Amino acid sequence: MKCLACGAITPQGKFCSQCGRGFHARKCEGCGEEFLGGELYCTACGIKLGGRKEPTPGGLSSQPRRSIVWGFVGVGMVGIILLLAWPVYGPDEAASPERAPSPLTTGASSVDLSSMTPREAADRLFNRVMAAVEQDDSTEVVQFLPMAIRAYELAEPLDLDGNFHLAVLRMEGARTQEGLSAAEDILAADPNHLLGLGVAADALLALGDTARAQVYYSRWLEVYDDEIARELPEYLTHALMLPNMEARAKAQIN
Numbered sequence: 469m470k471c472l473a474c475g476a477i478t479p480q481g482k483f484c485s486q487c488g489r490g491f492h493a494r495k496c497e498g499c500g501e502e503f504l505g506g507e508l509y510c511t512a513c514g515i516k517l518g519g520r521k522e523p524t525p526g527g528l529s530s531q532p533r534r535s536i537v538w539g540f541v542g543v544g545m546v547g548i549i550l551l552l553a554w555p556v557y558g559p560d561e562a563a564s565p566e567r568a569p570s571p572l573t574t575g576a577s578s579v580d581l582s583s584m585t586p587r588e589a590a591d592r593l594f595n596r597v598m599a600a601v602e603q604d605d606s607t608e609v610v611q612f613l614p615m616a617i618r619a620y621e622l623a624e625p626l627d628l629d630g631n632f633h634l635a636v637l638r639m640e641g642a643r644t645q646e647g648l649s650a651a652e653d654i655l656a657a658d659p660n661h662l663l664g665l666g667v668a669a670d671a672l673l674a675l676g677d678t679a680r681a682q683v684y685y686s687r688w689l690e691v692y693d694d695e696i697a698r699e700l701p702e703y704l705t706h707a708l709m710l711p712n713m714e715a716r717a718k719a720q721i722n
Contacts, residue, residue: 590619594633629702632663660691666713685717
């Protein structure tokens, strides 16, 4: 036998007669093939002896393969999100024959998603949810309400009208305390704001704080004329909500 350590030719045996290297047989971890020398790779299966099989030329290690798999998963999730959002942002919504436009909605019914700011996207979702509420479409409310709330939270800081939208959506989602918080943000900036007073009063009433709710309802009625004279844009936009607020205020005070 030829010793792989020193190259000496040695009679058949267990050890080299020149350097003493052992010729003990060892097995390939992959296929069980036995070897007597110092081979680095198994000639039967190609696995590296004493280690894992090396990648083939041009192949991918396990880590890059995992990265590619997760990359496809990420692309898939983006696709799902866009698919869910498509009924809101898609170009065919205005052409839907079975749904009349809600008087609460404003703006164009077809908007290019890439052209919208976060606030514009949030307002579009708000309009979609409120139209569904008005038409008792609970399926659509459940689908789009969480998206709308999250959209406004991502668009913060909000102006008074944005906080009103967020407060209404949270109330619709039975997140009453959070709805009250958004309404009180309005009142912190404008204490007599009709929309802030109305939602705050409704939230307090739902939370069982009737005394504080009546304070807000009473103030709503007291400042109504002066506030309407201000002609704030949000009063004009949500003019159809004001009569209902007035009715609830009068019912609680009287």
